[in-house]
Amino acid sequence: MIQSTTLTEAEQASLQELLEKLPEIITNADNYDELYGYQLSGERLQEDIRDEIVLKFLKANAYDVPAAEAQLIVTLKWRREFNPLSAAYSEKHEDLYDAIGLVTKCPNSNKFPNTHVVVWNLYGAVSSPKLLFQ
Secondary structure: OOOOOOOOHHHHHHHHHHHHOHHHHHHHOOOOOEEOOEEOOOOOOOHHHHHHHHHHHHHHOOOOHHHHHHHHHHHHHHHHHHOHHHHHHHOOOOHHHHHOEEEEEOOOOOOOOOOOEEEEEOHHHOOOHHHHOO
């Protein structure tokens, strides 16, 4: 069920059509079904999240189902090859880059109720900015 927006009947029909094609799409993507850390099928499937993710592909393609299907297949194949979920943990960099970022946890507030983690980029703290941006 889509909660992020209200769909017209035609948009809902396009979404349903693309959802029905998911098993074939996943097969064509070498049986890879993960996007943004969520499964598009299987026992860990969260249907509401899957539907929102698939809707993004439809919107990006002006609700053109074949175009969204093609883009989804290409995306899944790339993710299978690149494995972005592990990239965040396997990235290697020079020590000089250790000081350019900071992640902090913030207490929940009324002003920003969904702000729990803030990521800061501290490019000014680098001793050789020209080297950093080469």
